[in-house]
Amino acid sequence: MGSKRKVIDKEFKMNAVQYRKEHPELTYTEIADNLGVSVSSLNRWVKQFDSNQNEDSGDQSRLFRGSGNYSSDDAKELARLRKENKDLKDAIEVLKKAMRIVSSQ
Missing domain, CATH: 1.10.10 (Arc Repressor Mutant, subunit A)
Known part of the structure; x- marks a missing residue:
C-alpha cells in the first residue's frame, strides 16, 4: 500500500x-x-x-x-461557501434527474 x-x-x-x-x-x-x-x-x-x-x-x-x-477568516469562509454552493448545485442536478425519471413513467 x-x-x-x-x-x-x-x-x-x-x-x-x-x-x-x-x-x-x-x-x-x-x-x-x-x-x-x-x-x-x-x-x-x-x-x-x-x-x-x-x-x-x-x-x-x-x-x-x-x-x-487559509490566510484569513474571509478566505476560509469563501472556500466554505464555494464548497456549499457546489454541493447544492450537485443536489439540484440529482433532483432534476429524479424528476425526469418519475415524469417519464
Whole structure:
C-alpha cells in the first residue's frame, strides 16, 4: 500500500532554511541527509523563504502554508461557501434527474 507523507511543521522548515543560510559550505544533499528530508523539499523551502523575503511586506503568515490553511477568516469562509454552493448545485442536478425519471413513467 502507499506510504503516508510526513507532515513537517513550519518551525522545522524555518530552522532548515536558517541552517542552510548559516552553512553555505555544505551542499543541499548533505543538509537534506542530515535533516532526513529530500533535497527537493529543502530547495523548495529555501526558494519560498527567499521569495517571501524579497517581498517588502515581511509578512511570514503566508510562508510555508500547507493546503487547507487559509490566510484569513474571509478566505476560509469563501472556500466554505464555494464548497456549499457546489454541493447544492450537485443536489439540484440529482433532483432534476429524479424528476425526469418519475415524469417519464
